[in-house]
Amino acid sequence: MTTRGIVEAGLSLQCRALHHVYVVEETEVTALDRVDLVVRPGETVALLGPSGCGKSTLLSIVAGLQRPTSGQVLVGRDDVTAMTVPELLSLRSNRVGIVVQNPGRSLLPYATPEENIAFAQRGANPSRRAELPGAEELLDELGLSALAGQRVHAMSGGEQQRVAVAVALASAPGLLLADEPTSQLDDANRDSLVELLAQANSRYGTTVLTVTHDEEVAQAHRRYVRLRDGRIERDDADIADLVGVGEDGSVVLPEHTWTSLPPGSTARVIATVDGVRLVRDEGQDGRR
Numbered sequence: 540m541t542t543r544g545i546v547e548a549g550l551s552l553q554c555r556a557l558h559h560v561y562v563v564e565e566t567e568v569t570a571l572d573r574v575d576l577v578v579r580p581g582e583t584v585a586l587l588g589p590s591g592c593g594k595s596t597l598l599s600i601v602a603g604l605q606r607p608t609s610g611q612v613l614v615g616r617d618d619v620t621a622m623t624v625p626e627l628l629s630l631r632s633n634r635v636g637i638v639v640q641n642p643g644r645s646l647l648p649y650a651t652p653e654e655n656i657a658f659a660q661r662g663a664n665p666s667r668r669a670e671l672p673g674a675e676e677l678l679d680e681l682g683l684s685a686l687a688g689q690r691v692h693a694m695s696g697g698e699q700q701r702v703a704v705a706v707a708l709a710s711a712p713g714l715l716l717a718d719e720p721t722s723q724l725d726d727a728n729r730d731s732l733v734e735l736l737a738q739a740n741s742r743y744g745t746t747v748l749t750v751t752h753d754e755e756v757a758q759a760h761r762r763y764v765r766l767r768d769g770r771i772e773r774d775d776a777d778i779a780d781l782v783g784v785g786e787d788g789s790v791v792l793p794e795h796t797w798t799s800l801p802p803g804s805t806a807r808v809i810a811t812v813d814g815v816r817l818v819r820d821e822g823q824d825g826r827r
């Protein structure tokens with residue numbers, strides 16, 4: 540893949556005690572309440588939760604579009620909350636792509652997708668820019684060639700949302716943020732947009748964080764994080780449950796699983812579509 544060399548193979552994201560309060564006419568609204576979140580490189584995360592729970596606020600802070608009241612955001616090793624405005628522009632031109640909630644407004648309406656992509660790529664660092672895919676090539680890779688040459692303003696909402704994803708991927712970011720990218724789409728358009736996000740992840744290794752209300756969209760992600768009232772209510776892939784597979788294939792099981800699979804016991808390894816299942820071998824260890 541042409542862009543593989545320059546993609547940072549998926550950027551990690553860390554929010555540390557991320558806190559955001561909006562003040563409107565002396566009334567304070569706490570949108571994020573000391574959120575801690577770790578997303579590993581190449582993970583795909585669906586960010587869920589009721590309207591007003593802080594999802595868009597989280598995304599816009601991660602993309603450096605607004606500054607948090609307190610707390611820290613690290614993208615890769617870099618502290619977004621400490622960046623200057625030019626550094627934030629560079630962050631969004633090179634490392635973080637964002638599809639905002641109504642992407643029609645973030646595109647150049649009288650331009651074609653190719654022109655929108657070229658416009659998005661103009662801010663990339665010169666060394667990277669030389670290696671970025673051309674607009675036609677990118678549209679082709681993403682299965683959007685049919686939209687080439689058309690003007691954005693004449694496109695349907697679904698087409699515009701797909702172009703917005705292509706534009707967000709134009710500078711081969713290591714982290715893609717998408718805020719309700721399918722909210723205005725019918726099922727067929729939704730499915731092709733979900734496919735697009737999955738492709739970004741599988742082709743380029745891009746880390747993906749998608750805000751959605753749609754269960755079908757969420758299911759295309761490997762981890763669900765649920766926000767409520769500015770706090771993480773549930774995280775279905777808690778970091779405590781993640782294990783690394785060593786160079787020699789070894790895995791150290793998390794301690795909370797030792798009751799069902801004690802150290803020293805024997806387990807049968809059952810391959811599944813997305814990994815393996817470990818089942819205690821009753822022949823070796825039939826005690827309960």
Ligand code: ADP
Binds near residue numbers: 562569570589590
């Ligand atoms: P979500 O995306 O989950 O619907 P938001 O992040 O948009 O949630 O909003 C979180 C809370 O912050 C809500 O109570 C919302 O009304 C408030 N809020 C969001 N943006 C602003 C703003 N620009 N000014 C004041 N309050 C805001």
Ligand code: MG
Binds near residue numbers: 594595640
């Ligand atoms: Mg929102």
